[in-house]
Amino acid sequence: MMSPSRAQKWLGIGLAAVLAWLVGYPLLITLAEALGLPAALDLGAFEEFARRPDEWLALWQSLWISVASVLLAAVIGVPLGFLFARNEFPGRRLLGSLVILPVALPPLVGVIAFLFLYGESGLLTRSVQLVLGLTSAPWRLDGPGAILLVHAYSMYVFFYLFTRAALARFDASVLEAAASLGAGRRRTMTRVTLPLLMPALVGAALLTFMTALGSFSAPYLFGGGFRVMPTQIVVSKLNGQLAMARVETVMLAGVAFFGLWLVRRLDSGGQTTAGGVRGVAPGRRRLQSPGARVAAAVAGWALALFLLLPHMTLILISFVPPVSWTTEFFPPVLNGDNYRTLLAETERLRPVFNSLWMALVATAVALGLGGLAARLTLVLKGRLGRSLELLLAIPWAIPGTVFAVALAMTFSVRAAWMGRFVLVGTVWILPLAYIVRSLPLTGRSALAGLRQFDTRLEEAAASLGAGWSYTWRRVILPLLKPALAAGASLAFITTLGDFVTSVVLYTYDTRPVSVEILSSLRLQDTGVAAVYGVFLMVVSATIFLLWGRQEDV
Amino acid sequence: MKSYSWSWLGLLLLVSACDDGRTPLVLYSPHGRDLLVLLESEYERRHPSVDVRWLDMGSQEVYDRVRSEAANPQADVWFGGPDTIFGQGAADGLLEAYRPSWGGSVPSGSRDSDDLYFGLYRAVPLLIYNSDAVDADEAPHDWDDLLDPRWQGQIAIRDPLASGIMRTVFGKVLADSVLATGDEAAGFEWLLRLDAQTKGYAANPALLFERIVRQEALVSIWELTDMLFQRQRGAPFGYHFPSSGSPVIDDSIGLVANAKHPEAAKAFIDWVGSEDALLLAAEKAFRLPARTDLARESLPGWAIEALDQIVVAEVDWTLIADRGTEWMARWDREVRGRGE
Numbered sequence: 001m002m003s004p005s006r007a008q009k010w011l012g013i014g015l016a017a018v019l020a021w022l023v024g025y026p027l028l029i030t031l032a033e034a035l036g037l038p039a040a041l042d043l044g045a046f047e048e049f050a051r052r053p054d055e056w057l058a059l060w061q062s063l064w065i066s067v068a069s070v071l072l073a074a075v076i077g078v079p080l081g082f083l084f085a086r087n088e089f090p091g092r093r094l095l096g097s098l099v100i101l102p103v104a105l106p107p108l109v110g111v112i113a114f115l116f117l118y119g120e121s122g123l124l125t126r127s128v129q130l131v132l133g134l135t136s137a138p139w140r141l142d143g144p145g146a147i148l149l150v151h152a153y154s155m156y157v158f159f160y161l162f163t164r165a166a167l168a169r170f171d172a173s174v175l176e177a178a179a180s181l182g183a184g185r186r187r188t189m190t191r192v193t194l195p196l197l198m199p200a201l202v203g204a205a206l207l208t209f210m211t212a213l214g215s216f217s218a219p220y221l222f223g224g225g226f227r228v229m230p231t232q233i234v235v236s237k238l239n240g241q242l243a244m245a246r247v248e249t250v251m252l253a254g255v256a257f258f259g260l261w262l263v264r265r266l267d268s269g270g271q272t273t274a275g276g277v278r279g280v281a282p283g284r285r286r287l288q289s290p291g292a293r294v295a296a297a298v299a300g301w302a303l304a305l306f307l308l309l310p311h312m313t314l315i316l317i318s319f320v321p322p323v324s325w326t327t328e329f330f331p332p333v334l335n336g337d338n339y340r341t342l343l344a345e346t347e348r349l350r351p352v353f354n355s356l357w358m359a360l361v362a363t364a365v366a367l368g369l370g371g372l373a374a375r376l377t378l379v380l381k382g383r384l385g386r387s388l389e390l391l392l393a394i395p396w397a398i399p400g401t402v403f404a405v406a407l408a409m410t411f412s413v414r415a416a417w418m419g420r421f422v423l424v425g426t427v428w429i430l431p432l433a434y435i436v437r438s439l440p441l442t443g444r445s446a447l448a449g450l451r452q453f454d455t456r457l458e459e460a461a462a463s464l465g466a467g468w469s470y471t472w473r474r475v476i477l478p479l480l481k482p483a484l485a486a487g488a489s490l491a492f493i494t495t496l497g498d499f500v501t502s503v504v505l506y507t508y509d510t511r512p513v514s515v516e517i518l519s520s521l522r523l524q525d526t527g528v529a530a531v532y533g534v535f536l537m538v539v540s541a542t543i544f545l546l547w548g549r550q551e552d553v
Numbered sequence: 554m555k556s557y558s559w560s561w562l563g564l565l566l567l568v569s570a571c572d573d574g575r576t577p578l579v580l581y582s583p584h585g586r587d588l589l590v591l592l593e594s595e596y597e598r599r600h601p602s603v604d605v606r607w608l609d610m611g612s613q614e615v616y617d618r619v620r621s622e623a624a625n626p627q628a629d630v631w632f633g634g635p636d637t638i639f640g641q642g643a644a645d646g647l648l649e650a651y652r653p654s655w656g657g658s659v660p661s662g663s664r665d666s667d668d669l670y671f672g673l674y675r676a677v678p679l680l681i682y683n684s685d686a687v688d689a690d691e692a693p694h695d696w697d698d699l700l701d702p703r704w705q706g707q708i709a710i711r712d713p714l715a716s717g718i719m720r721t722v723f724g725k726v727l728a729d730s731v732l733a734t735g736d737e738a739a740g741f742e743w744l745l746r747l748d749a750q751t752k753g754y755a756a757n758p759a760l761l762f763e764r765i766v767r768q769e770a771l772v773s774i775w776e777l778t779d780m781l782f783q784r785q786r787g788a789p790f791g792y793h794f795p796s797s798g799s800p801v802i803d804d805s806i807g808l809v810a811n812a813k814h815p816e817a818a819k820a821f822i823d824w825v826g827s828e829d830a831l832l833l834a835a836e837k838a839f840r841l842p843a844r845t846d847l848a849r850e851s852l853p854g855w856a857i858e859a860l861d862q863i864v865v866a867e868v869d870w871t872l873i874a875d876r877g878t879e880w881m882a883r884w885d886r887e888v889r890g891r892g893e
Contacts, residue, residue: 054886112760121767142753221756235714235885238613240641240878323788326685326766412624425627507627508579508606519609521759523585524783529759 004379012376012384015369019391021419022436026406027253027398029420033409034246045243049251058227062213063255065147065228069212070205072152077159077204084160085167088284089296096164097545098304103157103490104540105310107499109517109533111150111217112526113314115141118149123313126329146222151212153310158211159204162448165486166200169452172283198266199448206263207396207444213256214399216500229255230401230500237405246409249402260397264390311537318530338527351516352535358510359496362434363442367488369435370442371480378450389447396440400500407433408504430510433501438491442484449483493540575604578817581619581809582632583612583717587782588838595833596824603817612638612717619647619809628809629818631670632825635717636663636803637724639670640874643807651808651819655826658846663803672803672843673826674834677777677863678722679799683765684791693772695796696726700746708747709770711761712754714881718776718802724873725800725866727880732869737880744884749892762788781839781855794859798866803843 004012036042049055084096105113117124120137128138141149174196178188194201219228229252236245316331318338325331342348370392377389395403411423423429453476461471477484499514506515513532520529582589586609593605610618612634619628619642631642642648648669656664656671663672680699682692693699699708713719723744730740752770755761758779764770766788780792806825812818824830828847834840836853841860849857 052886115760120769221760237617238611238715239881239885240616241882323762323766323783323786326789327768408621412621414624422625425622425625504621508608511608518757521757522611523609524759524762524779526759526763 004376004381008376008379009384011372012380012388015373015376016384016388016391019373019388019436019439022432023391023394023398025419026403026410029410030246030253030402030406031250034243034250045247048244049247054227055232055248055251058229058232059251059255061144061227062229062252065144065151065219066209066212066259068148069151069155070208072148073156073208074159074201074205076152077156077161078163078201080156081160081163081167085164086284087296088286089293089300091297091300092284095300095304099160099307100157100544101311101541102154102307103493104537104544105154105314106497106517106533106536106540107217107514108221108521109529110154110310110314110537111221112521112529113310113317113533114146114150115221116317117309117313118146121327123330124309130329142222143226147215147218147226147228150218150222151215153307155208155211158207159201161486161490162200162204162207163197165445165482166197166448166452168482169449170196196452199451202263202266203444203448205266206260206393207441209259209263210256210396210399213252213259214401214500216401230399233401233405245405249405253398253402253406256397256399256402260393264393311541314530314533314537318527318534320527320530322525322527338525338531341528342531348516351511351513351532354510355496355512355514355536356539358431358434358512359492361431362438362495363488363492365435366438366442366491367484370439370444370487371446371484373439374443374446374450377447392443392447393440395436396444400437400498401504403437404433404501404504424505425507427507427509430502430505430507430512433505434495434498437498437501438495441491441494442487445483445487445490446480449480453479489543492543496539497536575602576814576817577604577606578630578814578821579628580605580607580630580632580821581615581628582607582609583615584633585609588834588840591833591837592825592830595830596821599824600820603821605821607632611715613715613720616642616647620645623647623810626809626811626813629812629814630821631807631809633673633804633806635676635721636665636670636672636805637721637870637874637877638717639665639805639807641878643667643669647810648807649810649812649815651822653819653822653826655823655844658844660843660845663843664805665807670805670807671826673806673831674778674804674840675843676718676802676804677794677799677841677859678718678774678802679777679780679792679794681765681773681775681780681790681792683768683771683789685789686768686771687791689791689793692791692793694793697797699772699774700743700750704772705750706752707771708751709761709764709773710747710751710754711758711773711775712756714885715757719774720877720881721800721802721873722774723884724877724880725868727876728869728872731872737876741883741888744888745892747892748888748890751892754889765790777841777859778839794862794864795866796864798864800868801863801865 034045036044080099084092084099116122118139119125119141122141125137125139125141128134129136132138170193174192175188178192183191214230215228216230216234219226219231220234229248233245233248233252236242236248316334319334319336320331321333321335321337324333373388373392377385377392379385380388398406407429408424410420411429412425413420414422423432457475457479458471461475466474497514498512499518502512502514503518506512513536517529517532520526520532580589589607589609593607596605597603608628615628615631615634616638619626619631622628623646631639631648639648643665650668652668653671656668659672664670680693680696691703693701693704698704711719713723726743727737727740730737730743733739753764755764758775761773761775762783765773775792777792780790783790806822808815808818808822826844828844828851831840831842831844831847832851835842835856839855841856842852849860852860
């Protein structure tokens with residue numbers, strides 16, 4: 001292992017300081033203000049919180065919904081990852097890309113597509129009702145069940161992607177060694193494969209937990225009386241109860257940190273570089289019997305159809321003119337009115353440009369910073385390395401709402417000597433927030449990639465006379481590419497469709513598509529909202545399909 | 554490839570940063586596209602040097618935003634929302650006193666005594682129903698009709714926390730209860746019974762209207778302007794003005810404190826309350842003017858008809874302004890989803 005150079009140390013300190021200022025500091029400010037500081041210590045709001053059973057209930061429900069979402073997502077995503085990484089069957093490549101698409105379903109309006117599909121008068125609901133001859137809808141889409149459905153559907157992708165990426169970096173010789181030592185398939189799986197996958201699985205679990213904990217759209221649209229913390233914060237803020245909103249923010253952040261701590265404990269044994277990357281990934285098993293191949297193909301396509309139903313519904317809604325679809329099973333009129341409405345005014349395309357440039361900038365910057373931070377984390381080790389890693393993880397450990405509210409509170413005050421500037425209302429705050437929010441995605445995937453990366457390769461390159469930049473260009477980056485691509489595409493897509501952070505921080509000049517979707521829904525323009533949603537979906541899907549293709553080559 | 558994407562980015566940044574030299578005038582408003590686009594184009598036609606920029610959001614969200622931007626206000630004009638919310642904003646020091654040229658024509662009850670905000674339009678809460686599924690005679694004619702067993706599970710309501718209209722309606726129920734019995738217990742009792750009748754709370758108006766149009770629910774509470782728009786679009790909506798009285802809302806306007814473009818803002822406020830602009834909004838966007846000095850016959854037909862039918866309820870607005878926040882928090886805790 002190389003020891004860090006002086007420059008790397010200073011770079012690490014500088015990066016840690018910037019991250020601390022953007023990530024840790026706003027949280028501290030929020031905590032201080034929740035405690036009534038600096039005026040006087042006032043625990044009134046906390047006492048009020050503690051007295052209210054509904055607040056505790058919301059906290060508890062946030063927690064168990066998130067844990068359940070992780071479990072459900074893992075149960076779906078991990079086997080799928082194995083299926084697609086290890087087996088060969090007809091349509092594998094296309095299907096392998098299609099199963100990522102749930103993540104491309106935009107916020108709010110994507111959830112509304114669920115409503116039009118599985119809701120009381122939804123397409124699928126009415127079909128079932130028709131087939132079974134029922135007089136009323138066979139189920140109701142609300143409460144925790146509905147929230148979990150949406151979460152499991154959209155978040156298994158994290159597990160699937162991370163599992164696949166890790167398996168792609170896997171060294172077949174390890175499996176061969178296990179086999180030649182007499183380990184059966186089961187033993188190889190539990191003692192070799194899974195431990196090696198641990199960093200990836202832990203990363204996916206953390207992502208899923210934090211996304212579920214901060215999830216707003218599903219509880220907001222389906223929750224009804226079912227409270228979770230992010231909706232509580234918004235309600236308190238809307239109702240003008242600022243003190244309560246602050247306490248709720250702090251409590252939600254507390255749960256998030258608890259989750260992060262737990263995950264880091266799980267992860268501490270995950271320093272696996274065993275095996276290096278000398279070998280190639282194990283080849284895919286071809287399903288031999290024709291029956292199995294057909295069965296796999298049919299099951300695969302059925303799954304893909306099921307996964308794509310919400311997308312197709314969203315596209316359908318985008319072609320339904322206002323108030324034309326009432327009690328009919330299928331929309332009676334379909335035309336391009338909603339698209340024409342949108343294209344007729346250039347001003348309505350502004351949010352599309354805004355979202356694109358902000359997502360692009362944020363992803364590019366986060367990719368650079370995240371890669372650098374991940375690298376420094378490993379090189380520096382020690383306390384500095386650990387704090388860098390922690391700072392890198394925190395933006396995901398705090399739900400979007402918490403982060404945005406904290407950022408808005410901290411940077412709406414003019415006090416340069418305290419490191420506080422007025423950024424609220426400027427063009428900069430939203431791209432900045434996007435960068436910070438993207439860092440864990442890019443940083444985490446770079447870290448996972450680097451951890452599986454054999455540093456001896458780098459030493460070999462150095463001893464062969466390769467310089468710093470040459471080593472990066474020809475050795476490190478090519479090997480990290482799958483991991484970086486995964487992180488960058490996730491970062492781009494989450495930023496492009498981000499709602500929870502944007503809605504707090506946007507300004508006239510930076511209003512993104514998601515905010516325009518919200519506003520269209522407020523103005524009863526479901527069709528126009530769907531058009532914006534289709535745009536987000538198409539861009540996200542294109543990026544993923546491109547990436548999936550590259551992954552396969 | 555890479556350099557291409559960077560130059561694209563640069564171009565995008567350039568375009569988005571572009572300023573055409575006009576004075577920007579930023580409105581935060583819950584009024585919605587139809588009215589805002591109408592006023593924007595008309596005002597810019599009259600004042601070519603001004604660029605009207607509006608952000609559309611819920612009335613409670615306008616308040617939340619203006620408050621969180623207080624150190625660096627982005628909005629110049631706070632355009633729309635019930636006067637109770639403006640009252641909150643005034644108490645927080647978010648508004649600046651400005652008496653527009655038309656200020657005196659607004660009845661004193663519909664404006665702030667310190668000139669911080671003025672009623673501009675009147676929003677009328679009413680009872681709505683799906684006219685394909687329910688006969689006009691059968692449909693609820695008064696608030697208490699909502700509690701009729703016939704509507705059990707047939708009522709959808711817009712989530713009241715985020716909606717100025719619903720807050721006002723619920724506020725009226727509770728304020729009436731205080732007036733009649735001395736406390737709000739009876740009012741909460743009534744709201745609990747309404748909750749028991751309610752099938753679900755819709756997160757936004759789009760979902761509320763979808764539910765009723767698709768006959769998942771048949772009856773709701775909403776507001777006149779939106780109903781007229783929906784009917785114009787062909788939606789199967791009917792409505793009745795509550796016979797015991799409607800808490801008619803003074804939809805107000807005010808100048809944001811420390812606004813970046815105060816002069817442009819004042820000029821806009823002067824114009825938007827002028828007879829011309831009010832009649833334009835009435836004709837094209839179904840807004841009922843708050844000014845009482847406009848000749849009745851100059852108003853469009855729908856407005857004259859509405860003015861004949863509306864029963865204006867006596868409401869203790871001060872009480873709603875004072876207790877509204879606390880009441881809604883209590884409703885959220887103790888009533889939502891609790892009705893048997």
